[in-house]
Amino acid sequence: MKHVLEIEELTVTFRTENGDVRPVDDISFAVRPGETVCIVGESGSGKSVTSLAILNLLGKGGEIGPGRIRLAGEQLTEKSGAELRKARGKDAAMIFQEPMTTLNPVLTIGDQLREAIRLHAGLRGKAANAYAAELLREAGIARAEQVLKQYPHSLSGGMRQRVVIAMAIAGKPKLLIADEPTTALDVTVQAQILALLKRLRTDHDTAILLITHDLGVVAEMADRVLVMYAGQIVEETDVFTLFDRPLHPYTRGLMKAVPAISDGPDYRLEAIPGSVPDIGRLPQGCRFHPRCPAAADRCRGEMPTLTPAAPAHLVRCWLAGQSPAS
Ligand SMILES: Nc1ncnc2c1ncn2[C@@H]1O[C@H](COP(=O)(O)OP(=O)(O)OP(=O)(O)O)[C@@H](O)[C@H]1O
Numbered sequence: 001m002k003h004v005l006e007i008e009e010l011t012v013t014f015r016t017e018n019g020d021v022r023p024v025d026d027i028s029f030a031v032r033p034g035e036t037v038c039i040v041g042e043s044g045s046g047k048s049v050t051s052l053a054i055l056n057l058l059g060k061g062g063e064i065g066p067g068r069i070r071l072a073g074e075q076l077t078e079k080s081g082a083e084l085r086k087a088r089g090k091d092a093a094m095i096f097q098e099p100m101t102t103l104n105p106v107l108t109i110g111d112q113l114r115e116a117i118r119l120h121a122g123l124r125g126k127a128a129n130a131y132a133a134e135l136l137r138e139a140g141i142a143r144a145e146q147v148l149k150q151y152p153h154s155l156s157g158g159m160r161q162r163v164v165i166a167m168a169i170a171g172k173p174k175l176l177i178a179d180e181p182t183t184a185l186d187v188t189v190q191a192q193i194l195a196l197l198k199r200l201r202t203d204h205d206t207a208i209l210l211i212t213h214d215l216g217v218v219a220e221m222a223d224r225v226l227v228m229y230a231g232q233i234v235e236e237t238d239v240f241t242l243f244d245r246p247l248h249p250y251t252r253g254l255m256k257a258v259p260a261i262s263d264g265p266d267y268r269l270e271a272i273p274g275s276v277p278d279i280g281r282l283p284q285g286c287r288f289h290p291r292c293p294a295a296a297d298r299c300r301g302e303m304p305t306l307t308p309a310a311p312a313h314l315v316r317c318w319l320a321g322q323s324p325a326s
Contacts, residue, residue, distance in 0.1 A: 139165045247317065
């Protein structure tokens with residue numbers, strides 16, 4: 001299989017009191033087996049809605065269309081609710097920022113893991129128990145038998161996230177979707193969880209779609225990066241090219257907002273002025289132009305398309321490559 005996930009021209013519409021909004025507007029990308037693709041962008045750029053759409057978890061008022069989502073070679077957009085639930089967990093599983101979104105506070109870790117195992121691995125009884133302990137060890141939990149008897153609240157945030165990862169891998173999914181999985185954790189624990197995700201990728205060839213606003217996490221984890229802004233992909237390339245030769249003024253702005261050790265203590269962070277536009281009130285032309293230091297007349301009137309600026313380097317900017325200083 002060439003791709004685990006293929007998304008073509010995906011648009012998500014939410015019906016709101018003030019009319020329809022499209023937080024995800026015509027995005028296409030694919031993820032290969034064993035590849036880690038990061039989606040990066042500021043808050044409100046559409047990263048989470050993209051990931052929820054993949055597993056049909058948009059909730060009330062959210063609709064996919066037009067667009068196609070193929071997971072493990074199967075067209076998800078044509079599946080029924082029951083078929084989709086089956087695909088979730090077997091082919092793809094989701095890890096959220098806050099582990100308590102997934103964990104039930106009144107059930108033991110063992111109860112919850114065994115349920116995930118019953119659903120996604122078809123095991124019960126002793127076999128399920130043994131597999132539950134094995135999954136916890138795989139997720140880096142040493143005293144697995146003891147943890148199986150505990151409730152979520154008695155565990156640290158890092159341990160809870162390990163449990164969630166253990167549940168996510170119960171069905172040996174081909175794709176893990178992780179939405180800011182380490183944002184709620186302190187730095188040391190964050191590094192441990194990222195190392196765990198890397199190990200799962202290496203040991204099982206699991207593809208990872210990682211959503212983050214943190215370029216440090218991108219540098220650590222990504223093979224390929226999608227930069228999102230106001231519901232669109234504005235740049236896509238491999239991680240080395242992105243850091244070496246970012247072409248979109250937005251990507252450059254994000255990079256300037258990250259301190260390097262060599263900047264020293266007096267360095268002033270250059271955050272991008274302004275904020276991501278309200279999805280119900282998008283500017284004409286390029287959606288980034290009101291914040292862009294290089295915006296020209298064409299940018300104010302005409303929406304740029306996502307086009308190759310170099311092999312395997314896509315960028316949505318009329319001026320890409322023209323002005324290295326922008
Ligand atoms: N249920 C909903 N109804 C209407 N609009 C929504 C809904 N869910 C999300 N949105 C809007 O979609 C846009 C994108 O949201 P999304 O959560 O995907 O952004 P994000 O890039 O993941 O940011 P964050 O990191 O803050 O989650 C936002 O403007 C948000 O208000």
